[in-house]
Amino acid sequence: MKICIINPNTTAAFTTRLLQSARAIAAPGTDVIAVQPGIGAASIESHAEEALGALGVMQMVAEREKTGVDAYVIACFGDTGLHQAREMARGPVVGMTEAALQAASLVAHRFSIVTLPPRTRAHSLRVLQDTGLSHRCTVRAVEVPVLDLEDDVAASGPIIEAEARLAIEQDHAEAIILGCAGLSDLVEPLSRKLGMPVIDGVMVGLKFAEGLVAAGLRTSKRSTYDYPPAGFSLPKLS
Amino acid sequence: MKICIINPNTTAAFTTRLLQSARAIAAPGTDVIAVQPGIGAASIESHAEEALGALGVMQMVAEREKTGVDAYVIACFGDTGLHQAREMARGPVVGMTEAALQAASLVAHRFSIVTLPPRTRAHSLRVLQDTGLSHRCTVRAVEVPVLDLEDDVAASGPIIEAEARLAIEQDHAEAIILGCAGLSDLVEPLSRKLGMPVIDGVMVGLKFAEGLVAAGLRTSKRSTYDYPPAGFSLPKLS
Amino acid sequence: MKICIINPNTTAAFTTRLLQSARAIAAPGTDVIAVQPGIGAASIESHAEEALGALGVMQMVAEREKTGVDAYVIACFGDTGLHQAREMARGPVVGMTEAALQAASLVAHRFSIVTLPPRTRAHSLRVLQDTGLSHRCTVRAVEVPVLDLEDDVAASGPIIEAEARLAIEQDHAEAIILGCAGLSDLVEPLSRKLGMPVIDGVMVGLKFAEGLVAAGLRTSKRSTYDYPPAGFSLPKLS
Amino acid sequence: MKICIINPNTTAAFTTRLLQSARAIAAPGTDVIAVQPGIGAASIESHAEEALGALGVMQMVAEREKTGVDAYVIACFGDTGLHQAREMARGPVVGMTEAALQAASLVAHRFSIVTLPPRTRAHSLRVLQDTGLSHRCTVRAVEVPVLDLEDDVAASGPIIEAEARLAIEQDHAEAIILGCAGLSDLVEPLSRKLGMPVIDGVMVGLKFAEGLVAAGLRTSKRSTYDYPPAGFSLPKLS
């Protein structure tokens, strides 16, 4: 089984780190690859950057479909280009945000997203509405730019932890979802400190994608996620 | 006051027709222009085409912002690129779908969208969720390809009318929203036949945009719709 | 085009002030008038006063329908008598509350109502439910009696501003809706201080009403808003 | 204990019939009275008539408060004047619609309202939203004018029954709510024919009102349902 993690931004450091974590938990026999676009945004902190990222996602899926990928994981909080990827892929496409929310709902009654930066709260709320979990989850955001996580995730740890503790006290959170693909290194220390599940959507997204493939499921081509209409072609970006 | 209608697809016939209708109802002193992208999709009937359209919308807004446009209307059902346009524009950006829904809610207690083709039902549902009007509106779709409307809207009239009549009988619709920017020629005949409001979102979108500008309102730059982060730049498509 | 602003309370000072503001932003060719009932409540701060106001609204619409008004704007937060007016009028009837909420949703992702006095929170919540925007809007109230606004709106400015700042910090508001028809003088100073859209529902209600008329829309007479049944007649109040 | 049934319309035949049924099920020691307004609408089938009815309700509560009524039941589907009555009364005020919905939710998992005439569907939906039971209840309407029930309820029986059977088959209804105060004579025969609970809101409203009083509960005067502000006075109708 071959699963492709798609990083919709152009920052290679994130891609490398994700691939490493993913391979550590993939099942025997699962071949994990990870890709990123050549042109796009270095990080995705706005709808405008999401649009660029979606185009990158589409191009990466279009290329990989030729080579036989079984499933994809979108590794950006907000699930950039998710619906587009579903239209273009035969196999399942799992967004890290929806996977994190679903995993959280399986191990906790209520939970909170701690995302960054604050202007992306709307992106989390969009996925919450699509997954229907607004009644069990709150969204909190911290003032940390995504690219600060490129070199030194640990520096953001205390800020994230403080916000998570507020979620526990004020929102009755029983699990914490890390609202950025660049935060995976915090899973272990934060989980230990808080004494509750801390969830990285890329990792559970990978495992859920594996599970869907093993269960013989592919993206439904009935109506909504049918392949793009005849005549559709991807432009070249420069 | 200058208002720009943005057609996110590349079909010039739609743009021309929209401009004509819009100028007929614009207030004295409102200068209406209409634009379309050079590269993109001929019609937008999938999420993949929406992503192309969003990029076109962003480029058109970026260009027009330099020349002093006061507000924009997105003329594609599903409001392609709406959130991106709001980030890039100073003035208000109004989607034809949200405007149609709001107008319908002001003249009727319950109403229905008749859109096309069926695979785009998800796009209507997305806007319904964002506007919060799911409790007052149903979505119906007919098997008509968008480009069939380019030359001969009238041919689709009976199909749309039949579906609208089902909406009235089964969903208790008291107004009908035309779910495509290419259907504006049906407003008058259909409204007469059905004896109830039939709504074209581009026209009410134009008037609402005019209204927001007259009332001194611009897109809030606080958080969600702030300008894209420093470093963001639009790629060239080819 | 003739648009009638209906003040459901008997305080003439509010009517005069609204008419002045409305004429300043009406389109060329729009004739704006404003009326108020002779008998009723001096301000509407309870359901009991709303019932009186609704009767006044009905009488004013009944009279104006004979003289050819194209649309009405209800100028009281809570949209007193809105559904009754829709049944009695041929043209559109727009409530200031619903218009404010719709306008806010077009220029901001999340927003808050700052209304007065606190006991009327339920009236705001009712319109929020009807418009479906509860997921994007919070309601806050300040302890200011409506009639304090008759002579000196400015005195309430700091109290409203303080509450609006709480809405921004705690509710992530990106626009503020003024929850009373008597607060329109605060739009400009508050908008400047807060750096975000501040919305007066009467002004956007007027513009939306203009827009509906220009787009050829009238109140649907199908079912819910059909004219009152034969035999209905308005009583005289004394 | 004294409980007052308020018929918001002027049709005395309904009042008499309700009083008779109510006395038959009142607890020993409960003194039931029933009143109707002198001026108003003969039946309430529109928002306009609801506004008249609300004024009547207010006047009747104002008068009865002086004489020591312990609770009120609003005997009109849609609960005409409910919020106004709560502001004016010390004791509880129970609407027949909300009581019917609550009773239905206690004896069945899903249920349907069969109301009349169709234009009043919006009134049922309003109470459904307030009570929060939309997820368990559907609204159906039949083309019967309310005043047809004045002399001969039985004639409407087959039409109501047919619609109730559709509710059972298509909406999975497990109980039926009669959507008009004039239908109480159908409870027994319809319940027998359908083999499931058929609910008349006035009767359960009376019993719930009795229960609230026995449990020592009165309308909360904190905020929303506080007495109308000083200076409020009811006009005279003629």
Add this chain to the structure above:
Amino acid sequence: MKICIINPNTTAAFTTRLLQSARAIAAPGTDVIAVQPGIGAASIESHAEEALGALGVMQMVAEREKTGVDAYVIACFGDTGLHQAREMARGPVVGMTEAALQAASLVAHRFSIVTLPPRTRAHSLRVLQDTGLSHRCTVRAVEVPVLDLEDDVAASGPIIEAEARLAIEQDHAEAIILGCAGLSDLVEPLSRKLGMPVIDGVMVGLKFAEGLVAAGLRTSKRSTYDYPPAGFSLPKLS
């Protein structure tokens, strides 16, 4: 009329106290009895204990059905075994939580539950969702073990009162629901101190059950609450 209060836990002190309060407010002619299981949990503060309690409820209903009980009241916050009891009983079964919520909604616009201990918040939320009243009610919890209420309810008074005051200030509560069957002694003093309705679900549950029976209503045996399938039999616990 015979009504049976079911205490799903094994603590006899609660059963005795409830019976006493219930008899004080029952209508003349209502015979109230109260039962508790021999085997089960001393208090119900977890889903595990709820499952034990549900089995006890089923056994008690099975026994009482043979002797002609007209209705049941479940006297445990969370309404332990409610759906099971409805399947097994001919007459109505009323949960104290749903009854409290409905009563609150009849005397106040917004209200709050103060329950205990905090881990049972999920149980309150479950009933809130079933009753549909989430938009009018918040849930608050205090760190008091249920069995502390066995001997000395008064000691918990100040803690409950403090939390209720927070509900009034922060959640705009206009009535308070006591979230445990062991708190009924607090109704009177707390209601006096807070100046608003304080609701004990067992008492209103009893009165609503009386009302349903008087109105001739029984549990619908159509589909959901039909008797358990042939072959079902209760095990013996030891």
Add this chain to the structure above:
Amino acid sequence: MKICIINPNTTAAFTTRLLQSARAIAAPGTDVIAVQPGIGAASIESHAEEALGALGVMQMVAEREKTGVDAYVIACFGDTGLHQAREMARGPVVGMTEAALQAASLVAHRFSIVTLPPRTRAHSLRVLQDTGLSHRCTVRAVEVPVLDLEDDVAASGPIIEAEARLAIEQDHAEAIILGCAGLSDLVEPLSRKLGMPVIDGVMVGLKFAEGLVAAGLRTSKRSTYDYPPAGFSLPKLS
């Protein structure tokens, strides 16, 4: 990794069949076991049987916890005893219904449950509400007794297929969830006939459970799913 499939009913044929299917798709290194209670219901088609099943689930989890199971899958539609199991287990507990819904939401925009028998519709609706997916899923039921599936699943195939086709036509379903643990043999033939994903919750539940364990996640012991309070002990059934 050891995963235990819990069949809450006493029918061994189901357990054996599930174990076989599960082992076929488990990852290398996953040890799957399957258990069923000695005392309880032969199938679970009512709330009463659910209560018996829950007790069985609790006993099986209590026993297996001593022997080091990493995760559990509840193999009964409606997720019998899910919350109880979560309180008693250290590792994750996944219900087949919630897993099926989540998997469906990852491969299709809208989907339908086809369950049996009709009286269990309420059980499906309960899980839909907990997972929040009501806006994307409908529930349909067929008149087939669960135990008919023990010997001959194939006989039910055409009935299920016919209902699934109605879901596709009328509800716009793009995937079908099989609403019973005994239907897994239909996945392959039905999926082929319908040309869309057909989902067996036990299989995806197993894979999701595997994924949660691989990602290091356990049931949160914070508040809701904490271990049952001290003093809790399971009764013996006979």
